[in-house]
Amino acid sequence: MLNRNRFLAALLLTAAPVMAHQAHAADITGAGSSFAAPIYQAWGDSAKSAAGVSLNYQSVGSSAGQNLVTARTVDFGASDAPMAADKLASASLYQFPTVIGGIVPIVNIPGVASNQLKLSGAVLAEIYLGNITSWNDPKIAALNPGLSLPDVAIAPVHRADGSGTTFVFTSYLAKMSSGWQSQVGAATSVQWAGGAGARGNDGVGSSVRATEGAIGYVEYAYARRNSIPTVLLQDKDGEFVTPDITSFTAAAASADWDHASHFAVDLLNGPGKSVWPIVSATFVLVPTNAKDAARANAVYKFFDYSFHTGDAAAKKLDYVPLPESVKQKVEAGYPGK
Template identity: 90%
Template sequence: MLNKTRFLTALLLTAAPVMAHGAHAADITGAGSSFAAPIYQAWGDGAKSAIGVSLNYQSVGSSAGQNLVTARTVDFGASDAPMADSKLASSALYQFPTVIGGIVPIVNIPGVASNQLKLNGSVLADIYLGKISNWNDPKIVALNPGVSLPDTAIAPVHRADGSGTTFVFTSYLTKMSADWKDQVGAATSVQWAGGAGARGNDGVGSSVRATEGGIGYVEYAYARRNSIPTVQLQDKDGEFVSPDLGSFSAAAASADWDHASHFAVDLLNGAGKNVWPIVSATFVLVPTNPKDAARADAVYKFFDHSFRTGDATAQKLDYVALPESVKQKIEAGYPGKK
C-alpha cells in the first residue's frame, strides 16, 4: 500500500502543473510524448484561432502520458509506445495514431559530417551494450571504408525518463540483435549497460552536442532543427539509407494498417527501397467514459480539425501524415462519434 501511495503522490505532483495551468488557461489538456510535442503544439496554435479550442500540452514522456490519462488527470495522453489491448480495455481508453515519424541516431564525432557515418542495427546494439567502446573499432571501420574515424571513446546517451522514443529504439534493437533481445529487450524504460541519461528528446540532443564522441537517439525533427549530425543505417536489403521525410514516407507506405490491433502498426525495419528502419506512429489515448463531456467533445474537435487541416504543418515539422483511409477508421471508431 505504501508503494502505491508513493506512486500516486508522484503522479499527482507530476500532473500538478498540467492541472493548475489547464484549469485557468486551456480548454483541453494533454500530456506525454516529447516525440509528438512539436506537432501538437503547432496544431494547438491553429485550433485556437480556427475553432476556439485552446490546448495546454505538457511534454513529460510517454509513460507519464499513459499514467496521467489513465488517472483522468488530463483530457488525453500521448505515447509513442502503443498501450496493450488489455490495458486499453481495463482503463477504458481509445487509442489512435496521429502522425508518423522517424527516430534517428545522432553523433558528435570529430571530423565526421552528418550522414557520413554508416551503422547497422547489430553494431548500434553493441555500442549500447558496451561491447564497442571506441569510434575506430574494427566493426565500425568495416562499415565505413574511406572514412577517417578517430580513436575517440564512444559516449552513449539514453533517455532517463519513461519514453516512447526509447520503446521504439529498443524495439528496433531487439529485432536486430539477439544479444540485445536476451539481455535488455524493448520497453519505455530499460536497464542500460552504461552511458548517461537525459530527459526528453531535447535533453538527449543537448547532451550529445555537448559530448565529444557522443551518440544518442531522438525524433528526427529535433536533430534537424538543432543541426545535430545523424547517421546512415542499413536497411532490410543491406543498403544504407539516410534519414529524411522521403525514407520515412517509404516506411509508412508499407504499413499493414488493416491487421494492426488498435492501430498499433509495426513500421520497424520494413521492406522496400529507401526505407528508414526506425519509424513509428505516435498515439493519442482518450477516455471512452470521460468525466466531462464538454471537454471530451473539445478534444474530438481538436483532432478532427487537425486531421482535416494539419497535414501541411506535419510535413513542415518532418512528420508523415496519416493516410486518409486511416483517418476515416479513427473517425468511425471514435467514442461517442459512431
C-alpha cells in the same frame, strides 16, 4: 466627448464577435510524448482561433502521458509506445495514431560530418550493450571503408525518463540483435548497460553536442532543427539509407494498418527501397467513459480539425501525415460517435 463615446461603442461592437468566440473556446489538456509535442503545439495554435478549442499540452514523456490519462488528470494522453489491448480495456481508453515520424541516431565524432558514418542495427546494439567502445572499432570500420575514424571512446547517451522514443529505439535494437533482445529488451524504460541518461530530446541532444565521442537518439525533427549530425542506417536489403521525410514516407507506405490491433502498426525495419528502419506512429489515448462529455467532444473536435487541415503543418515539421483511410477509421471509432 460624444464622438469619442461613439468611437468606443463602435469598437466594442466590432470586437464583440471575437470576444464571444474566445469566451466560448473550449479548453482541453493533454500530456505525454515529447516526440509529438511540436505538432500538437502547431495544431493547437491553429485550432484555438479556427476551431474554438484551446489546447494546453505538456511534453512530459510517453510513460507519464499514459499514467496521467489513466488517472484522468488530463483529457488525453500521448504516447509513442502503444498500449496493449488488455491495458486499454482495463483503463477504458481509446487509442489512435496522429502522425508518423522517424527516430535517428545522433553523433559527435571529431572529423565526421552528418550522414558520413554508416551503422547497422546490429552494430548500434553492440555499442549500447557496451561491447563496442571506440569509434575506430573494426566492426564500425568494416561498414565505413575510406572513412577516417578517430581513436575516440564512444559515449552512449540515452533517455533517463520513461520515453516512447526509447520504446521505439529499443524495439528496433531488439529486432536487430538477439543479444539485445535477451539482455535488455524493449520498453519505455530499460536497464541500460552503461552510458549517461538525459531527460527528453533536449537533454539527449545537449549531452551529445557537449560530449566528444557521444551517440544518442532523438526524433528527426529535433536533430534537423538543431543541426546535430545524424548517421546512415542499413535497411532490410543491406543498403544504407539517409534519414529524411522521403525515407520516412517510404516506411509509412509499407504499413499494414488493416491488421494492426488498436492501430499499433509495426513500422520497424520494413521492406522496400530506401526505407528508414526506425519509424513509428505516435498515439493519443482518450477515455471511453469521460465524465465531462463537453470536454471529450472538444478533444474529438480538435483532432478532427487537425486531421482535416493539419497535414501541411505536419510535413513542415518533418512528420508523415496519416493516410486518409486511417484518419476515417480513427474518426469512426471515437467513443460515443
